[in-house]
Amino acid sequence: MEGPLVLSPSMGHGAEVVAALLCGAGFGFVLERAGFGRADNLASVFYGRDFRVLRVMFTAIVTAMLGLYGLDLVGFMPIGNIGIIPTYLVPQLIGGLLLGAGFIVGGYCPGTSLVAVVSGKLDALLFVAGVFVGSLAFTIAYDPFAAWHQSGGWGPVLLHEYFKVHSGVMVLLVALFAVGAFWVTARIEAALRRGRSVS
Secondary structure, eight states, rough: OOOOHHSSSOHHHHHHHHHHHHHHHHHHHHHHHTTTTSSSHGGGGGSSSOOOHHHHHHHHHHHHHHHHHHHTTTTOOOGSSOOOOOHHHHHHHHHHHHHHHHHHHHOOHHHHHHHHTTTTOHHHHHHHHHHHHHHHHHHHHHHHHHHHTTTTESSSSOOHHTTTOOHHHHHHHHHHHHHHHHHHHHHHHHHHHHHHHOO
16 A cells, blocks of 8 residues: 555655654654653653653644644645544444553553663563564454444544534644643642642
8 A cells, every 4th residue: 555655745665664764763762752761651641740741742743733734735745645544433442441551551552662662671572562462362363353343433534524624723723722731731740749849
């Protein structure tokens, strides 16, 4: 399947792979520098102690969103050239809850576990092995769950299409939501710090 860089800028498959590797390495470097190579830093978001995970990931989401919106706006890389995974609401909600539970228990998500492995964390290596074993088990046992796994399909869903608003309005709303989330989490962290200093 041809990727968006092949379809839009006509880079060629090899150049697209190199670009993807460079982008992935750059993103991994940023994650490691942000402290995402340590399980305690990642898990602390669930306890309200440190929201750097939320801030870094929201910043990445908003940056990518603005970049894609701009490229689509000027016609350089239409959104239609980018593969969008179909939505299967209930199966994906349950999968998300399982992923979140694994995140809390293990302290990593699949992406950050790879960052931690490269950083030399042995616990992350065990986590990656668990991801591999779980994925293999799901693949082997897939047939009985196939019908349920593909149930309730909505097809590819974009937020602006779902809420029937202009794409620019949705981009603005998501960016404002991110700013609001930054403000709220900063207040939570400040309140927790005050509580610890009083005690």
